[in-house]
Amino acid sequence: MKDESIEAILAAVKAGDLSIEAAKQQLMMPKEIHLEGAVLDLQRASRQGFPEVVYCEGKTDEQCVTIFKALNERYDTFMGTRARPVLYELLKDEIPDIRYDESSRILYVQRNTRNVNGDRVIAVVTAGTSDIPVAEEAALTAELMGNMVRRVYDVGVAGIHRLFNRLDDITSANVVIVVAGMEGALASVVGGLVTKPVIAVPTSVGYGASFKGMTALLAMLNSCAAGVGVVNIDNGFGAGRMAHVINSCR
Amino acid sequence: MKDESIEAILAAVKAGDLSIEAAKQQLMMPKEIHLEGAVLDLQRASRQGFPEVVYCEGKTDEQCVTIFKALNERYDTFMGTRARPVLYELLKDEIPDIRYDESSRILYVQRNTRNVNGDRVIAVVTAGTSDIPVAEEAALTAELMGNMVRRVYDVGVAGIHRLFNRLDDITSANVVIVVAGMEGALASVVGGLVTKPVIAVPTSVGYGASFKGMTALLAMLNSCAAGVGVVNIDNGFGAGRMAHVINSCR
Amino acid sequence: MKDESIEAILAAVKAGDLSIEAAKQQLMMPKEIHLEGAVLDLQRASRQGFPEVVYCEGKTDEQCVTIFKALNERYDTFMGTRARPVLYELLKDEIPDIRYDESSRILYVQRNTRNVNGDRVIAVVTAGTSDIPVAEEAALTAELMGNMVRRVYDVGVAGIHRLFNRLDDITSANVVIVVAGMEGALASVVGGLVTKPVIAVPTSVGYGASFKGMTALLAMLNSCAAGVGVVNIDNGFGAGRMAHVINSCR
Amino acid sequence: MKDESIEAILAAVKAGDLSIEAAKQQLMMPKEIHLEGAVLDLQRASRQGFPEVVYCEGKTDEQCVTIFKALNERYDTFMGTRARPVLYELLKDEIPDIRYDESSRILYVQRNTRNVNGDRVIAVVTAGTSDIPVAEEAALTAELMGNMVRRVYDVGVAGIHRLFNRLDDITSANVVIVVAGMEGALASVVGGLVTKPVIAVPTSVGYGASFKGMTALLAMLNSCAAGVGVVNIDNGFGAGRMAHVINSCR
Amino acid sequence: MKDESIEAILAAVKAGDLSIEAAKQQLMMPKEIHLEGAVLDLQRASRQGFPEVVYCEGKTDEQCVTIFKALNERYDTFMGTRARPVLYELLKDEIPDIRYDESSRILYVQRNTRNVNGDRVIAVVTAGTSDIPVAEEAALTAELMGNMVRRVYDVGVAGIHRLFNRLDDITSANVVIVVAGMEGALASVVGGLVTKPVIAVPTSVGYGASFKGMTALLAMLNSCAAGVGVVNIDNGFGAGRMAHVINSCR
Amino acid sequence: MKDESIEAILAAVKAGDLSIEAAKQQLMMPKEIHLEGAVLDLQRASRQGFPEVVYCEGKTDEQCVTIFKALNERYDTFMGTRARPVLYELLKDEIPDIRYDESSRILYVQRNTRNVNGDRVIAVVTAGTSDIPVAEEAALTAELMGNMVRRVYDVGVAGIHRLFNRLDDITSANVVIVVAGMEGALASVVGGLVTKPVIAVPTSVGYGASFKGMTALLAMLNSCAAGVGVVNIDNGFGAGRMAHVINSCR
Amino acid sequence: MKDESIEAILAAVKAGDLSIEAAKQQLMMPKEIHLEGAVLDLQRASRQGFPEVVYCEGKTDEQCVTIFKALNERYDTFMGTRARPVLYELLKDEIPDIRYDESSRILYVQRNTRNVNGDRVIAVVTAGTSDIPVAEEAALTAELMGNMVRRVYDVGVAGIHRLFNRLDDITSANVVIVVAGMEGALASVVGGLVTKPVIAVPTSVGYGASFKGMTALLAMLNSCAAGVGVVNIDNGFGAGRMAHVINSCR
Amino acid sequence: MKDESIEAILAAVKAGDLSIEAAKQQLMMPKEIHLEGAVLDLQRASRQGFPEVVYCEGKTDEQCVTIFKALNERYDTFMGTRARPVLYELLKDEIPDIRYDESSRILYVQRNTRNVNGDRVIAVVTAGTSDIPVAEEAALTAELMGNMVRRVYDVGVAGIHRLFNRLDDITSANVVIVVAGMEGALASVVGGLVTKPVIAVPTSVGYGASFKGMTALLAMLNSCAAGVGVVNIDNGFGAGRMAHVINSCR
Helix, strand or coil, rough: CCCCCCHHHHHHHHHHCCCHHHHHHHHHCCCEECCEEEEEECCCHHHHHHCEEEEEECCCHHHHHHHHHHHHHHHEEEECCCHHHHHHHHHHCCCCCCEEEEEEEEEECCCCCCCCCCCCCCEECCCHHHHHHHHHHHHHHHHHHEEEEEEECCCCCCHHHHHHHCCHHCCCCCCEEECCCCCCHHHHHHHHHCCCEEEEEEEECCCCCHHHHHHHHHHHHHHCCHHHHCCCCCCCHHHHHHHHHHHHHH | CCCCCCCHHHHHCCCCCCCCCHHHHHHHCCCCEECCCCCEECCCHHHCCCCCCCCCCCCHHHHHHHHHHHHHHHHEEEEEEECHHHHHHHHCCCCCCCCCCCCCCCEECCCCCCCCCCCCCCEEEECCHHHHHHHHHHHHHHHHHHHHHHEEEECCCCHHHHHCCCCCHCCCCEEEEEECCCCCHHHHHHHCCCCCEEEEEEECCCCCHHHHHHHHHHHHHHCCCCEECCCCCHHHHHHHHHHHHHHHCC | CCCCCCHHHHHHCCCCCHHHHHHHHHHHHHCEEECEEEEECHHHHHHHCCCCEEEEECCHHHHHHHHHHHHHHCEEEEEECCCCHHHHHHCCCCCCCCCEEECCEEEEEHHHHHHHCCCCCEEEECCCCHHHHHHHHHHHHHEEEEEEEEEEEECHHHHHHHHHHCHHHHHHHEEEEEEEEECHHHHHHHHHHHHHCCEEEEECCHHHHHHHHHHHHHHCCCCCCCCEEEECCCCCCCCCCCHHHHHHHH | CCCCCHHHHHHHHCCCCCHHHHHHHHHHCCCEEEEEEEEEEECCHHCCCCCEECCCCCHHHHHHHHHHHHHHHHCEEEEECCCCHHHHHHHCCCCCCEEEECCEEEEEECCCCCCCCCCCCEEEECHHHHHHHHHHHHHHHHHHHCEEEEECCCHHHHHHHHHHHHHHHHHCCEEEEECCCCCHHHHHHHHHHHHCEEEEEEEECCHHHHHHHHHHHHHHHHHCCEEEEEEECCCCCHHHHHHHHHHHCC | CCCCCCCHHHHHHCCCCCHHHHHHHHHHCCCCCEECCCCEEHHHHHHHCCCCCCEECCCHHHHHHHHHHHHHCCCEEEEEECCHHHHHHHHHCCCCCEECCCCEEEEEEECCCCCCCCCEEEEEEEEHHHHHHHHHHHHHHHHHHCCCCEECCCHHHHHHHHHHHEEEEECCCEEEEEEECCHHHHHHHHHHHHCCEEEEEEECCHHHHHHHHHHHHHHHHCCCCCCCEEECCHHHHHHHHHHHHHHHHH | CCCCCCCHHHHHHCCCCCHHHHHHHHHHHHCCECCCEEECCCCHHHCCCCCCEEEECCHHHHHHEEEEEEEHHHEEEEECCCCCCHHHHHHHHCCCCCCCCCCCEEEEECCCCCCCCCEEEEEEEEEHHHHHHHHHHHHHHHHHHCCCCECCCCCCHHHHHHHCHHHHHCCCCEEEEEECCCCCCCHHHHHHHCCEEEEEEECCCCCHHHHHHHHHHHHHHHCCCCCCCECCCCCCHHHHHHHHHHHCCC | CCCCCHHHHHHHHHHCCCCCHHHHEEEEEEEEEECCCCEECCCHHHHCCCCCECCCCCCCCHHHHHHHHHHHHHCCCEEECCCCHHHHHHHHHCCCCCCCCCCEEEEEEEEEEEEEEEEEEEEEECHHHHHHHHHHHHHHHHHCCEEEEEEECCCHHHCCCHHHHHHHHCCCCCEEEEECCCCCCHHHHHHHHCCCEEEEEECCCHHHHHHHHHHHHHHHCCCCCCCCCEEECHHHHHHHHHHHHHHCCC | CCCHHHHHHHHHCCCCCCCCCHHHHHHCCCEEEECCCCEEEECHHHHHHCCEEEEECCCCCCHHHHHHHHHHCCEEEEEEEECCCCHHHHHHCCCCCCCCEEEEEEEEECCCCCCCCCCCEEEEEECCCCHHHHHHHHHHHHHHCCCCEEECCCHHHHHHHHHCCCCHHHHHHCCCEEECCCHHHHHHHHHHHHCEEEEEEECCCCCCHHHHHHHHHHHHCCCCCCCCCECCCCHHHHHHHHHHHHHHCC
């Protein structure tokens, strides 16, 4: 990709290789692809270490297919979240190595499996079995971005010894993602036990006064264990993404 | 249409052309058509510059069809919002030039395409691709009422250079409509960049703590960019209507 | 003020009058004043037609005083909202022509009284007497920015003839601001009667299930009269600002 | 029905016609029928002027059918609300004169059509066409209980002259029921115009920040027109029942 | 007061006694007094049977005093709600027979003590002692408007025999007002026991999840006893007003 | 106290010792004392094992004093909650052995210190130090009603070993009350560890999204540890009362 | 099952029968079965008197089947809540004596029918017929855990004599569960009448402002009858579980 | 501090140096200090890298003073949040080097100023001047824990160039904390511009529909910029703590 930094553009202007008007255009307009109703951000891969992730909900099948094809032309590894199974059907002929994970509803291509963050493990912990789809969204996101993930599932506080049985698996990780619905108490307990960054993901698991995850969300925000960061309800992707970013710090 | 002003009625009374009782009736009862369970307001076209717009949701098919036929007898251009596709099927034989826009769910007849507001452009801006149906409701409403519309889609703040790339298209408009879901931050950023009236439309795009548009709505109401007017969640029609009214000021 | 446009900077670079590094700095850094903990935006006056308005709430007395003095050095007319009376006391010696309006809590200097928007009137309408402080914030804001304002107070729908008695004063305006608490019904009624842009301001007037203005806010957002733009609860300033911006369109 | 008053029971005890134990039983246990999982209150007809009304939602088909058959054995006129069409199918053979009103979802038998409240009219007023199902629940309830009902539909405040055109029909009624969704402003306007009791029924008509009727409910509770009583969202039955009770006062 | 009916005006026009322009003015402008920031509705006394009631909250002392003096010039009996004690101090010299009720915070003049509604009693019932201030607002309002009131206080459902002990006092009334905070269950129990109209007033008595009356409000709206009308939290005035209006029906 | 059972009354009627009318009165009217605006329930002591507890909030000083004096004439041990210190001052001369506990704000007389529930301990557990006032309300209530109480304070889940250090003190109790604010996770953890009834009391300790205890309340209601009963926010009294009732079961 | 107490492990260490490392493992890891994505807690049966109850919602059919089979290998009596009918179909061949209760949606095996709590009755009371499914979840849970249950259905407060007719059935129980939707007033009335522990279960029965059980929940939490414990909306299981635990106290 | 690891204890048991009973006690009871109503966790310093932080709100002066003195005996650097100025007065004589920061309300002793995280900078960014107190709580917390902090204040999106002017200061940091009230849009914009972990802190700055920070909180949770972790409203401490933990990862 050619050099588009401000310095390079200004140098070209000084050298007379670039007109002022053209320079202004370049300074104002980073490269991107304009699809129908969508703008594909080509710079995000270099800027944030991973191509733009497609949020499939609310987009038509046509829009999703167009965007995936455009990504496929440019990147080795890319993904979409909240994908409908039909999208996989529509794309599998054109992109034979595309994969669809039913539990997490992630549609992805992974041609690059390098662990960019080495042996730094991200632990993904769930309170119950029903929280697994959200946990898998977090885990698969982190894996696609180049991280090692350790899954520690169904260790909620109602039988707290289940958690203690797996404590080593959690405390030895570099970042911990806690996924829980209902009252979300697991985040507080884990937050008090580990010294690494904890990301809490409330899930919509529950009924009645769980208000579709609202209660878990509020509980996690009020955790007495300081230093827990919270993402949106059922936002496994956001948690996986943040864990990857933290894991990349050094 | 005959003169129904208060002055005209009073003059007729004075001249003895109108009995007191009849005059009282006229003073009390503006013209309108009574359909089954619906009152069609015939004065709105002259009073507000466009015939009464039919809100199709919650009305039976029969009610909608009756109202559209009554509008068709009297007006060149008229529209209904939140229309079901079946309404188009039920009406297309009787009103051959009726149109249905799937994205915005607007059912309309447009026999008059005059730009009543000249070259004053209304910019309709969206944060994401998923916001387009609401944006199209705004855009098509404004167009049917006689305005030029410029669409600037998928320029949300997560990749803010996408917005800056299209800034000229936005700042050169006479009125700007910003359509965004999730956290609705685009309204604040645009509000700080333009000097023209900004109408913000929160959308129900999002999940979890987006609470079906509530979060975007609240965020837009609290915009630190003063002077942004907000309409109801997903209310593209209201935004298009207000933009038209502002565009008609001179 | 010297020419800081992108074109001028690029030309200077080409001419060799500006180093690449210095040019980059200028391109990245618009002028502004850095006060302690506050950044005063000097470009806003030219960009938005009025100097930055100071939101006094949450700022210490010292911060407010510093900002007002900085504004006083540069502008003829400027203002702060939600100001405490003590700020007036702290500033009146240094800025003798500063004024404080108790009802609206606006602290301001108005040395320029030109009507920038000519005879285009902004009508400010309230449902009750208790809504006046918010209405005055809107009215005074619009006046300071150079608009003629007509006040139509205490014409709520409980005695709807009061509204009809003043209807001419409202319908002849170019923009209408409706200020109402409790159930906020006045916005819908006015919205149905006028053909000009209507800005609705919910107030915290009421008790119990008015929830400090929440009910009026929600009611206004759901107005059956299409084309009403709503601002935050008690946000007279925002309404006045938006009315000014609309009034400036032509 | 034999005399079950406390006085009669005590007299029987004194006369030795009733043992103390039996008397105690009678004093403690008013007559009622125990169906499977339901207790049919036989005294309500005399106590409240109309047999117990069946709330069909949440009851199984079997439970509903059993209760309707039990009512049919004892009463001339009775009704159920929120009835599914299938209940009519299940009962029409056994109770040939049972009727089902699709709009209001009322299932009823009306063998007694006497106007128990004479010529005192209950006006049922709606803001829009979409509010009619709820209005019909109110109107039919009031009619079954023996009241004359006048329907005034689609006279919302967005075109307020529609309301004024029908004002006589409203002000001449003895009780007024106002049915409105969205912002519910019609209740306030009518409340300010009439001198008779006004019952406001918020409906779930609307979208976005109407929150399924919550906004209309809150607005009606905060009506600036004092003396408006509010019932639950979409509770046409409750409004019809209360109007009947008021209409029966004399 | 001279005849201002539409018929009279039109007759005067026909007779040439009134110019068209003057007639139009009269038709458009009912009589009212314009005070500073307030419009006193002079027609309300004849229209609704009682002069406009002053809502003192949110009005300045000056505004309240001005309005009370204007009322005093025209009416025998009038009142203001949510009045501060200082208003009494400011008015007692000029209006020696003005009275202030501390519990209900009503400021009033009662020179006319006729029972306009004869011996029809309004029962005001409270769940607890803490609900009395709201109950007194209802009771005094009803009394000032010309009704007989019976107080039945502290009969909440926690000790339900207290209620049964006073049942005759309640069932013999023509209208019943139930005032309760916390869970507001009393309204449902009373609603099931009486055959007269019941008006429920939720109060802000309680703590924690009573949410300042919200819980009682919601509970009353969902009363399983059909036919209960609800007013705003702590709105004793509205309940008293509605009870009076119902009591006046005949 | 004389025999007031239904059997006794009926027998007296049969024997001719009681007129029918008098019998009816007795059957309808249990004994109670009518104070000004308050009804003191004299039967509650025998019915529920403890005299009526006075909820002081919202009652005037005069009302509270009157009720306490009435209780003092009849009972050995009694109490009021949410009492202001001034009540103690007003009563200490007349009732020298009255006591006021500042932390819990309980005003009480305890002349009977018998442990009616023997050695069955109620454990009162708090998450933090700030939860102690609510915990003390629960503990003192339980003690006054005749229970042994064990306090286990400041053992929240952020440092979960603090809880395990005191586990024996908790698991050996007959009933456990868990008092916690913020995210209330302690209730879930304790609920999973003990086999005895757990009563959870959310407190208003916290800030921001704790919403004055709402978050802890919701979390406790959604506890993944089945079989936890929850009371209102800060309702230590209710928890103490329920623990006493459970402790009395045998 | 072999002795796994801490004392036994430490003794083995001292005796040299257990290495330090192995002892540490045992101390840290209680026995449990790891299924795919689920951890089956084998100690809960001895710890809490009943095997872990399966919450079927949110688990896949495969996960549920696996867990039920694992339970079937180890226990005589066990259960799952919120089970789909298909689970019964999938399991009935392998576990012939498995049962499915349609009303409560409980899937269970009951090979042990001993009344572990003797003749101590748990009364399950409902306000209406629509509350029965939740009541049955409570009743069946309590029965499976070894309790005698008495059902008292459809005795809501709208016809309060229905409740009094069954009062003996309620007051003679050892624990009372009150199940009610809408305004949930029954819990307060029952709470005031009985001296035994009361567990209130709000149900989602209702519409509009019942907010899917939220109103009943809030009302029950604010019950003026002290000492009522509340569980989550529709949580019949939790209530049955808590009643069993209370019933087991002695 | 002597070795308290499980291995050491087990070894002592094997060696006969520790009785089984004493070993059990040690295994079950980590060291901590029991103050009146508070348990001071001595292990947290080694476990989490910083002594337990005192949350002063809701604790009495006496409790706070006791805890601070206990901390002072054991640690060089420690702190309390939400401290009242009086606590400083009460402690300054006994702990002469204690400091109180008025803006952040942090009370602290800092005898150890080593940068444990070297030159890894934490950027603390605010939208407005009013957000500074919360930002300072974050900044000072991070500094006390041994981090370098860079403050970038008043760069909200209403004038977005202010943000771009400081972009280098933000993008060069290792962790970014964004502090914003009102609509909280700054978090989304910054989240899209940086590749490092972003922690968003909503503040209660704003009015009306900002609902004391709720709107900013919801907006941040819905940020379209993936990978933003959110903490409680006004929880500067939690953000500083989490930033420190992330900064310590390597």
